[in-house]
Amino acid sequence: MKKAAEYAFIKTIPILLGYLFLGVAFGLLLQKSGLGALWAFLISSLVYAGSMQFALVGILTGGLSFVTTGVMTLFINSRHAFYGLTFIRRFKEMKLFYPYMVASLTDETFSLLCSMAKPKEFSEKEWKLTTFFVAFFDQCYWVIGSVLGALIGQLIPFSAEGIDFAMTALFIVICTDQWKAxxxxxxxxxxxxxxxxxxxxxxxxxFILPALAATTAVLLFLRSPIEAYMEES
Structure with missing residues (x-):
């Protein structure tokens, strides 16, 4: 377990930096809306949905209906259904961790798991633990950042303008690494x-949902020639 945790921590350091900054921005926004650190902890622990959490601030303060909230959540987070298709078999093999892995699959966690290759010295059990720790550490970073932001907002005035670019930069870095690998x-x-x-x-x-649907359809249609090309190369 220690070996898996150490490996996962090293791999998630870039996400640590991004999630702390963006989590702080969310916590600041939450505090300025009249909701404190406890709300930041509960939302980041139970909702944990990035952009949906930012939208949730307006929902909580604006008093939107459950139906409106449900529709907004579906449209904002529908892309995760496509993410999950990639890891259905892998997550099911993790048994007790399966429900948590499904709930914790954010954009950045998905990208990192896609780019990670199992080291030769790792057993299957160690690799499954590593996968779990990647998701768990990522959520811890987000929760810590959110709570810190809410606490900071109570103590000192702080402008979060432009801080959300941290996640864009992080996603570009992860995408570049995947492209190279x-x-x-x-x-x-x-x-x-x-x-x-x-x-x-x-x-x-x-555009995100139809673009993902189209990408999935094209990849399924071209699956055989792509696999044949990969085997040849």
Missing amino acids: SKTHIPAVIGFVCAIVFLALIRSSG
């Missing part, structure tokens, strides 16, 4: 083209 860039190019097409058609953040 991948044997083929065909899936990435397909995803990029689909995103550009639907962004041009929809011209709003709502």
Whole structure:
């Protein structure tokens, strides 16, 4: 367990830096809306949904209906259904950890797990523990950052303007690492083209779900030739 935890911590250091800063921004926003550190802890522990948490601040203070809240949550976090398809078999093999792994699969955790390769000296049990610790540490970073932000907001005035770019920068770094490590860039190019097409058609953040659906459909259709190309190369 110690070996798996140490490896997972090293791998999640970039996410630690990003989640602490963005978590602080969320905590500050929450505190300025009249909700304190306890709310920050509960939301980041139980909701843990990044952009949805920022939207939740307005929902809690604006008194929106349950139906509106449910629809907003579906549209904002629907992309995670596609993330989960990648890890269904892997998470099911983790048995007791399976429900938590599903709930904790954020954008950054997904990207990191996709880019990680099992070291030769790791057993299957150690690798499963490493996967769990990656998700668990990431959530801990987010919770700590959120609570710190709420506490800081109570003590000193602080502007969080521009701090949300930390997660954009982190995602770019992880994406670059995956690009370098991948044997083929065909899936990435397909995803990029689909995103550009639907962004041009929809011209709003709502392009993400249809772009992901289109990417999945194209990849399933081209699965055999892509796998054949990878085997040849």
